[in-house]
Amino acid sequence: MAGSTLASPTVSAGAATVVRAKRISPGLEAWRRFRRHRLAVASVFILGFMILAVAVGPLVWQVPINEIDFTARLAGPSLAHPLGTDDLGQDLLARMLYGGRISLAVGLAAMAAAIFVGVVIGAIAGISRGSVDAGLMWLTDLFLALPQLPLLLLIIYLFRDSLKELVGPEMGVFILIVVVIAGFRWMPVARLVRAQFFSLREKEFVEAARALGASTSRQVVRHILPNSLGPVIVAGTIDVAAAIIAESTLSFLGLGFPPDIPTWGRLLFDAKDYLDFAPHWALIPGAAIFLAVLTINFIGDGLRDALDPRKVL
């Protein structure tokens, strides 16, 4: 580095004279790598735009989501209704913006919850041998084998009303749906993490850390977990898609948000009977889900590469 004097190779701790090279922080380094991933960068902008749109859009586009106008039923895009209308003449742009908030929030929150539960269970199973591991894997298999739909019905009937009273109707349903979706999506993550742990915990660098006095929790948190996150990030991004779609299924069954709340999944299901006359009605929420899922996947891909220092880009 310019201007630095070469420190003499002495052993003394005369650290005051040591001129340190400018350090590139790991965060900056990761961003540098991420930038090389064009699709991921584009995805950040697209997803960012979508999030911004659903966050501030309803404040700008102030058409009510439930204003019925039978003179403009199933109309295609026009100036008055940029994305057209549905069978009741309700403005689709307003409904898309409003519903997007819920769909994206449900997708992201469910992903976070599923990854969290999956990583914790997988990590505990992966680091402990014997009965703890076996027990947790039985639990995982049990969840995989459960018939999901009947159980969903049961859980929602049991807890919907009490939660509604506790935190309000929309928040109550939101929490319930996130918990339910996460509860049925964490198993693949847990298995993935456990498998990663099995191979990583035998690696020499973990042994070396142990030999130099690292406790079990430190080995897990610092040495094994960061090395196992690559596949988890990718699996997590797929979970977002699954969560958005699962939410629509629940809405369709009348178990999700009330029918008058137009989540993207709900819009799709409502539109399916009119595919012949008004394809735009189905295409728009479909495209939104598609774009959200795709961009999150690309971002996950880019993140995985950016966070892996071995990758030379």
Add this chain to the structure above:
Amino acid sequence: MSATGTGERLLDIRGLKTHFKTDDGWVHAVDGVDIALDAGETLGVVGESGCGKTITAMSTLKLIPMPPGRIVAGQILWRGRDIVPLTSDEMRSIRAKEIAIVFQEPMTSLNPVYTVGDQIGEVIRQHEGLNKKQTLDRTIEMLRLVHIPNPERRVNDYPHQFSGGMRQRVMIAMALSCNPKLLIADEPTTALDVTIQAQILELLAEMKSKLGMAVMLITHAMGVVAETCQRVVVMYAGKVVEEAPVRELFRNPRHPYTQGLIRSIPRIDLAAVKKTRLEAIGGVVPRLIDPAPGCRFAARCRFAKGICSEATPELREVAPGHKVACVLA
């Protein structure tokens, strides 16, 4: 040169037996090993693959995976205190701070997702309780000590940016960062090419003279032992078969196995004048599952007699500091 080092008795392994459970039965990987080591001493432990060298070292740090492994008998006295019954928490404060280890595989012994500075710093911070700045200074100092050029810059590099020899230097820096009293080097040069091997051995010798720790050098190369150690323990099939000061061992090997090992060192000076084949010890290491009584080397020994397979020979002193476990020696 006498057999003992300069100071107090650091490590005293007495009758150590480490066995492993397998589907076929218990493998007697280490079966009654006695090794003693004084402060400031360099001890070589030699033997072929699978003779129990590494398991002995790992037992000393209690790094044996249990299960399937088990220390079934014996004591490991570290400065007079038996560490076999210690809990893992108590062991953690001994590792790195008192006994440190360098492994064979420098290419995979570093965590690929952290900079080398982070990894050395982690060990330092954990054991020494220094703050961030002090830790960084100490880390750079350690890297400079093991002759990594430009340590202020290299401290922020990731392991994949280092060559094998450099990584082994980093591992040594990491192991020595808390001033351990004993460094166990488990085949530190096996995975490196020959010129780098010499550099690493030189570095170990230099570190020893600067920092004054004792070194237990585990290797299967007799040449390495001759160059670096003061005393040598030869292991075969989980047992110590011979122990002697290094000169005595090379000049006057008593055990047929040691003799075979020394004869099987390639000699470039002899090869140039006489066209002789390199000597090898015939046969293979015996299975260590429920081994039969008697000398374990008997099946491969050219001097074996009937008595050899009857009773297990005990280590006995044949000259000052020179012990052999052979009835014929």
